[in-house]
Amino acid sequence: MVNLVIMTINYSKHLSNNAPLLVEAPAGLKADVKYIFSVTNTVPDCIDPTEYSKAAVTAINDNSLSFGPYPPPQGFEPLRELLVGSLLKNRQITCDTEDIIITDGAGGALKMLVNAFISSNDVVIAEDFTYLGTLKMLLEKGAEVVHSEIDENGLIPEKLDQRISSLISENKKPKFILTIPVYQNPTGITLSLDRRHELLKIAEKYEIPIIENESYADFRIDGPPLPPSIKSLDTKDLVIYISSFTKLLGCSLRVGFMVAPQEVLSNLEARRPSHLTVVTVYEYLKNHYENHAKKVQSLLKERRDRMVLELKKHLPEAEFTIPNGGMMLWVKMPEKINSWEILDDAVAHDVKYNPGGVFRSKRDQNNYFRLTYSHNNPDEISEGIRILASVFKKHLDS
Template sequence: MEHQRRDTRLDLYHDRYAARAFGMKESAVRALFAVANRPEVVSLAGGMPNIADLPLDMVADALSDMIQSPAGPKALQYGSGQGEPMLREQICEVMAEEGIRAHPDDVTVTVGSQQGLDLITRIFCDPGDVVLAEAPSYVGALSTFASYQAEVVHVEMDDDGLVPERLREAVLTLTARGKKVKFLYTIPNYNNPSGITMSLERRKQVLEIARETGLLIVEDNPYGLLDLEGERLPAIRSMENDQVLYMGSFSKTFSPGFRVGWVLAPHAVREKLVLAQESATLSPPTFSQYAVSTYLKVHDWRHQIVVFRDMYRERRDAMLKALTEYMPAGSSWTHPKGGFFVWLTLPAGIDSQAMLPRAVTNRVAYTPGTAFYADDLGARNIRLSYCYPTPERIREGVRRLGEVLNRESQLNRTFGIHPGAHAVHNVESNSPHPDQA
């Protein structure tokens, strides 16, 4: 009697998926959430904003009044695919804080800036097209580009941000090879994950290269208003209207739970974005838009941002102080002037991904640097987030991380792996280091 063969594949639909589905990967940050949220673990991994300083009683009263007002039924209905007009006007006021002069007609409201990036990639990128991105770059952006089968080419950064010469070389080299370079994706303010800020001179140089080569710039700016040292640089979009698509978000300056972001784009691009938005969601959530609009109208949101800055500055300073105290020889890190993140470079011979289980065992979590590269670099790097834990928890988390790193360093010495001669002890750096191992 013949035995009938049984298919042992776990996914019976494997052969039915579109090719682009195989480029989709689990977020390295989301994969850590289950572990990082355990109360005994100090999580320095995720970039979750701290909303404890929001006046929740005021927000609750404002939302209640809004629901009971004549606008209430509108807030619970379908809305425009482009977003509600009153919110788009207020978004222009928010962008004016960074020197951007814009018209509400050129604003498209999105479900967080992440959806904005998805819509931009959808309307611009065919499979095999190239997206240029800083090295390192935001893990959520890299996942979006991969899902549309775009090729990511990283461009070197230093302590002043993106290196213009490397950008020009990348554009010219790729174009000579017949590649279609669709846009440069950049986070010029307090880059996620490195914390580095692109200098004003570099912004001008990058924009000049874009004009010379016809390169489109996608400027992602979720942290721009969260400057911690009193130096707010103008957005790249404030210097150029047609060459730059600008993405913003209320997730870091109000609440991530409402999922409200936006894209500012030239008129022709805006039309395509609205069509893509309508095919994806029909319309961005109307209630969330009314909620954000009400908050901006009834609350002193500019002062609230000052409150957030003071809170995040205290946390950043606590992390930098703890790193100086607890990191072993051969370590270095950035000194962010705003935003949420510090980029840590480990002593030679230590792999951040391989070390993560041992760190979690020691009750501290972080995000390995490899998550922020499309080309497998970053093994010697760690992104540390200071936005959510209290200063005391930050200090304890860095102390626990220091214990793990010291044990790893001791093992390396035992087996004859030593830091390079160039390594320095407990020195802050303003430059992210790619994997040198």
């Protein structure tokens, strides 16, 4: 016999005044489909159950005593020591373990900063299109996200300077400049070296900190070497640096980190991942980091090249540049196309992508859309792009 429960309390009336604001998003993004071109998932073929299991067993056997107490406030020190070395080698960042905090992915690091420093009506500068997860956090908090123009070399310094000057004249000085300077999400653009220097000059001129999110720096596929991180060029503590192992090792693992001045770290409410997960990630990375990254890069190249081939063949109306790394293509369509409205039609055909508007605070510019190529294998990418092209062609011809 099933007991029926009759609700007598309306819990919506008990919500905090600080509950997140509602942010508009297409319902189709939550759909369960075969061809997932909407999420930068970890490449499935790179998840090695045998080696992950060995790392987990070693983590438990060698660190069991550390599971009793709460973990250190800034996270497992051996992982922070590993990061000190890898950041210097790969991104030219000089730091100590005390400058690093282990976080619940890059998203967790950003959430900590938003909670600590952003209030309703605060202004944050971001690129013309910016990562939908961070944008959602800011909009939910009631922040005003102001987009600044980009081109093929990233943020345009002159436009950024003008935008900040104009905002200050309106008594709306930005709290932060938010940038994803390597294989930017969603555009795939990498900020040039000279513009990194210019960005630092602007940040110093107006005394506005930079949040540098380099979550895709491990995914260089081809092209020239990456320029040094903005953090490595910073001599004035202007830059808060964020990155993650989430995309590299597994999105469900949720292990990221932040490098920041103590004045920032001391004001954060920690969002720590599972200590066992952190120790397991450390045990795996200390033996496999470089080889694992190379394998991911190779598989991403195969997937990227297949998606480019199929788009050129089946949707010639699409304009895009081929990124040298990362997990996504940024596509521009003719003005008549509204990718937000077309998404439901695509989902009905078992395909989903990200409309351009989800990367904009005003939910506009929907003749753009983002396609990710990390989740599906090359043959599935071919099938999915053919289907998606037929959906878009129907709307182009209507």
